[in-house]
Amino acid sequence: MVMGSLKEETEVVVVGAGPGGYVAAIRAADLGKEVILVEEREKLGGVCLIEGCIPSKALINAVEVAHNAREAARFGISVGDVRIDVDKLRAFTQGVVDNLTGGVAGLLKRRGVTVVRGRARFSGPNELRIEAPADKGADVGAIGFRHCILATGSCINELPAAYDQPVWHSAQALTIPSVPERLLVVGGGYIGLEMGLVYAGLGSRVTMVEFFPRLLIGADEDLVDVMVRSAAKRFEDILVDSKVTGVEKSAAGFAVTIEKQDGAKERREYDQVLVAIGRRPNTSDLGLETIGLGLDEQRLIPVDERQRTKIPHIYAIGDIVRGPQLAHKASREAKVAAEVIAEEEAAFDNRAIPAVVFTDPEIAWAGITEREAQELGIEVRIGRFPLHALGRAQTLGRTDGLIKVIADPKTHLVRGVGMVGVGVSELISEATLAIEMGATLEDLMVTIHPHPTISEAIMEAAEVAAGHPVHVNPPKKRG
Numbered sequence: 001m002v003m004g005s006l007k008e009e010t011e012v013v014v015v016g017a018g019p020g021g022y023v024a025a026i027r028a029a030d031l032g033k034e035v036i037l038v039e040e041r042e043k044l045g046g047v048c049l050i051e052g053c054i055p056s057k058a059l060i061n062a063v064e065v066a067h068n069a070r071e072a073a074r075f076g077i078s079v080g081d082v083r084i085d086v087d088k089l090r091a092f093t094q095g096v097v098d099n100l101t102g103g104v105a106g107l108l109k110r111r112g113v114t115v116v117r118g119r120a121r122f123s124g125p126n127e128l129r130i131e132a133p134a135d136k137g138a139d140v141g142a143i144g145f146r147h148c149i150l151a152t153g154s155c156i157n158e159l160p161a162a163y164d165q166p167v168w169h170s171a172q173a174l175t176i177p178s179v180p181e182r183l184l185v186v187g188g189g190y191i192g193l194e195m196g197l198v199y200a201g202l203g204s205r206v207t208m209v210e211f212f213p214r215l216l217i218g219a220d221e222d223l224v225d226v227m228v229r230s231a232a233k234r235f236e237d238i239l240v241d242s243k244v245t246g247v248e249k250s251a252a253g254f255a256v257t258i259e260k261q262d263g264a265k266e267r268r269e270y271d272q273v274l275v276a277i278g279r280r281p282n283t284s285d286l287g288l289e290t291i292g293l294g295l296d297e298q299r300l301i302p303v304d305e306r307q308r309t310k311i312p313h314i315y316a317i318g319d320i321v322r323g324p325q326l327a328h329k330a331s332r333e334a335k336v337a338a339e340v341i342a343e344e345e346a347a348f349d350n351r352a353i354p355a356v357v358f359t360d361p362e363i364a365w366a367g368i369t370e371r372e373a374q375e376l377g378i379e380v381r382i383g384r385f386p387l388h389a390l391g392r393a394q395t396l397g398r399t400d401g402l403i404k405v406i407a408d409p410k411t412h413l414v415r416g417v418g419m420v421g422v423g424v425s426e427l428i429s430e431a432t433l434a435i436e437m438g439a440t441l442e443d444l445m446v447t448i449h450p451h452p453t454i455s456e457a458i459m460e461a462a463e464v465a466a467g468h469p470v471h472v473n474p475p476k477k478r479g
């Protein structure tokens, strides 16, 4: 192709090759559409594969292996001095990323999707201009299309106090440029927590600072408390109700001013600062104004339940539309958009989007949370089952945690499930399926759960909610 001078025509163009965009491209191609996927990065897979979900979980797993080896003495196992070779860990993580991004390229190729490298911008309601990446010419100059799916994802939020300072964001931190002796993590959301635990596992003395009164503000307190008790043993300090108001370069690294809610200020020294205070949608440089597509107050693109924007042949999915910024939510929306384009009956009508925090212990929830029920004044019946009452948790030596089932008090429909404990990331799918299928407490209770597994706690929690538990005491009878 002649660089930058060609105009291609296609039925469907997808912008962005993250878990939203590449899934949309594959589904649209499988439904018989001619598809071009535009991506400005060299690799496919988006933030999730390149600098998000995947490398973070590879690192978390590695530090957990080391942690468990150190803890193994209580089972009578001695493994001597446990060391982490950071170069090997970095190479392993990069290898995982390369395998998966290469796999995405292969999937797209086999589906006949044309991948165009470059940055897309609207030049009209049925045309995108493709600008070359900084170092190369774009494959084509413009793409004319009948349908467009926007999946441009999100980027990091800067901390104003650290603007222009060489602090880390999650993308740098995932490459492990060094293992700082003292690391300040700004932001107690899931990314800050996961990265903080990685660096604590690598040997850094980690302090976490969070603006809100609690870490993981969106999750239920009883779940978060269990995780925080464990995190407090690995972190040097956890400061809540506190904000960073100044970051300056100092001889040691960074001099950071931390302000408590009562106005008291403190200056502390760190070797490195990692800022993880959320992400903002990539919606500002798409030429949306050219086609009259407005944004909401959070700079997200408004869409209906079919992922259609107010311009009916333009769709938006993933981190640039409402809802949690999660890869699996982007992929579900991707399938909806592609199926709607192929004139299939499809809508994003899911009842639950599961969320997982890969801390130790892990936290996961789906459907309504206890806090949401309280805030919305929704009456619910809750059954909690502590993991210490479970055989499997005892055999693993991991009795820290609980599972709770939140149900409608009249119909017993399962409305939400929350979990904290070892390996619960793998269990939340059962809960999500239960909510999606309209299961009741009784459905969970009569479903045979294999023994001994942590999954039994879902059944046990449903029994608690229904009022007849076996392995914990039943509620006292009145009168």
Ligand code: FAD
Residues within 6 Å of the ligand: 015, 016, 017, 018, 019, 020, 021, 038, 039, 040, 041, 045, 046, 047, 048, 049, 051, 052, 053, 054, 056, 118, 119, 120, 121, 151, 152, 153, 154, 170, 171, 191, 282, 285, 286, 317, 318, 319, 320, 325, 326, 327, 328, 329, 330
């Ligand atoms: P992205 O994955 O952001 O992909 C968008 C793509 O569009 C990018 O490749 C970008 O280069 C490209 N692009 C942008 N603008 C243009 C343009 N104009 N032209 C061409 N290309 C363009 N989510 C989970 O579900 N589980 C996790 O465990 C998890 N962990 C995470 C850990 C970290 C450290 C981070 C940062 C995120 C994590 N996430 C996780 C969130 C997850 O990565 C995102 O929700 C997900 O990647 C969003 O998918 P997307 O397709 O909307 O966009």
